Amino acid sequence: MKKYISISLLLFSQIVLAQVYRGFLPPRMTTVQRDAISAPAEGLTLYNTTLKCLQYWNAAVWKGNCNILKLDCSGVVHNGTIQAGVATPAGVTSVISYSGGNGSSYNGQTIASTGVTGLTATLSAGNFANGNGILTFTITGTPSGSGNANFIIAVGGQTCSFTRNVISGDVPPNPDTGVNCAGWLVTYVGTGTATGLVKDKSVTATLTFSNIGVSGNAQTSNSGCLPLPPVTPVGTGFGSANNTTGTMTLKFNREVANIKVYGYRVGISGGSGHGQKQTASIRFKKNGTYVTGMSNSNLSFCTPSNFSYVKLTNTANGYTLENQFGVESGDIAVLSTGKWFDEIEYNITPGYGAILFCIGDAK
Structure with missing residues (x-):
C-alpha cells in the first residue's frame, strides 16, 4: 500500500504535515528517562509514558496537559x-x-x-x-x-x-499537660469567694470548709518535686483531732475543666496521728450531680527516699490519694480532664498536706 504525506509551507509555519491516515508520533519515554535528558532546550516536546500525556520544557519545569495519576x-x-x-x-x-x-x-x-x-x-x-x-x-x-x-x-x-x-461543643479543649499552672491557681480566702482569670474569662469560686484547718505558709512545705506555687494556696487538709473527716468544697460560677491538683507532702507526721493511714478523695460535680468519666493522670509523681509513697487510685467521679504507711510522703500533681464541672469536693482523713487547685479552662 502506498503511503502519502503532504508537506507544504505556510507564511506562519516552517513546515505543515497533512495526513488523514497517520498521526504525528513524538519521542516517547518514561518520567525517569525524561529527567535524564541533560539541559533540555526550551520547547522540547515529548510523550510521557508514565503520566500518559504530552509534555514540553518551558526552561524551568516540564509542563503538559496531563492530569495527576x-x-x-x-x-x-x-x-x-x-x-x-x-x-x-x-x-x-x-x-x-x-x-x-x-x-x-x-x-x-x-x-x-x-x-x-x-x-x-x-x-x-x-x-x-x-x-x-x-x-x-x-x-x-x-x-x-x-x-x-x-x-x-x-x-x-x-x-x-x-x-x-x-x-460536641460540650467537650473541653485539649489540656495543658505541663506541671506548672498555666491557668488560675485558686487563692485561699477562707470561707468566702475568690476570683481569677482563666484564659481571659473571669471565674469566681465560693469556698466552704468543714473540719479543715488552713495554713498560710503551706506553699513552702513541698519536698522539691513540684514547683512552689506563687500565691497562698487554697488550704491544707487537717482532719479533726477526733478522727473526723474534713471536707472542703469549691463552687464555681461557671463550668470549668482541665484541673490540676497539687498535693504537697500529703500524710501524717508526729503527734497522736503518727502511724495512721491517711486518704484524701477529690470528686467533681456539675449541677449538683457527680461527674463520671473523668480522665485522671499523673503529671509528676515524686517521693524522696525518706518519705513513704502516695498511691493514686482513679475512681468514677475523681480519684483518691492514699498515704500507704502513715508518715510524710512526697509531692504529687494530677491532671483531670475530659468533662466540664462546676464544683470540686475534697475530703480528707486526719493528717495534713497542702492542696492546691489550678483551673485550666472555663466556658
Missing part, C-alpha cells in the same frame, strides 16, 4: 480539632497526598461541607510537583453541630472525598 484521600492527614458551634481556630488543615504530578498549575478552590454544614475547605492556587506531592486544604468556619463534615474535592482531573470529625 492519583489523589490519596484514604491517607488524608488531619491537623487540629473542630468543635460544634465554635469558630474553627487557625491552623486546622487536611493534607492529601498525590502521585504523578506533572509540574503544571492548578487553580485555588473552596469546598463547602456537607453533613455537618458551616465549614469550608480552601486550597490555594499552586503548581503540582513533578511526581509525588501534597495538597493542603485549610478548614475554616463554624460547624452547625457535631458529627461528620464531608468534603468532595476535584483537582488535576481526579476526584475523591474526605471527612472531618466535629466534636
Whole structure:
C-alpha cells in the first residue's frame, strides 16, 4: 500500500504535515528517562509514558496537559480539632497526598461541607510537583453541630472525598499537660469567694470548709518535686483531732475543666496521728450531680527516699490519694480532664498536706 504525506509551507509555519491516515508520533519515554535528558532546550516536546500525556520544557519545569495519576484521600492527614458551634481556630488543615504530578498549575478552590454544614475547605492556587506531592486544604468556619463534615474535592482531573470529625461543643479543649499552672491557681480566702482569670474569662469560686484547718505558709512545705506555687494556696487538709473527716468544697460560677491538683507532702507526721493511714478523695460535680468519666493522670509523681509513697487510685467521679504507711510522703500533681464541672469536693482523713487547685479552662 502506498503511503502519502503532504508537506507544504505556510507564511506562519516552517513546515505543515497533512495526513488523514497517520498521526504525528513524538519521542516517547518514561518520567525517569525524561529527567535524564541533560539541559533540555526550551520547547522540547515529548510523550510521557508514565503520566500518559504530552509534555514540553518551558526552561524551568516540564509542563503538559496531563492530569495527576492519583489523589490519596484514604491517607488524608488531619491537623487540629473542630468543635460544634465554635469558630474553627487557625491552623486546622487536611493534607492529601498525590502521585504523578506533572509540574503544571492548578487553580485555588473552596469546598463547602456537607453533613455537618458551616465549614469550608480552601486550597490555594499552586503548581503540582513533578511526581509525588501534597495538597493542603485549610478548614475554616463554624460547624452547625457535631458529627461528620464531608468534603468532595476535584483537582488535576481526579476526584475523591474526605471527612472531618466535629466534636460536641460540650467537650473541653485539649489540656495543658505541663506541671506548672498555666491557668488560675485558686487563692485561699477562707470561707468566702475568690476570683481569677482563666484564659481571659473571669471565674469566681465560693469556698466552704468543714473540719479543715488552713495554713498560710503551706506553699513552702513541698519536698522539691513540684514547683512552689506563687500565691497562698487554697488550704491544707487537717482532719479533726477526733478522727473526723474534713471536707472542703469549691463552687464555681461557671463550668470549668482541665484541673490540676497539687498535693504537697500529703500524710501524717508526729503527734497522736503518727502511724495512721491517711486518704484524701477529690470528686467533681456539675449541677449538683457527680461527674463520671473523668480522665485522671499523673503529671509528676515524686517521693524522696525518706518519705513513704502516695498511691493514686482513679475512681468514677475523681480519684483518691492514699498515704500507704502513715508518715510524710512526697509531692504529687494530677491532671483531670475530659468533662466540664462546676464544683470540686475534697475530703480528707486526719493528717495534713497542702492542696492546691489550678483551673485550666472555663466556658
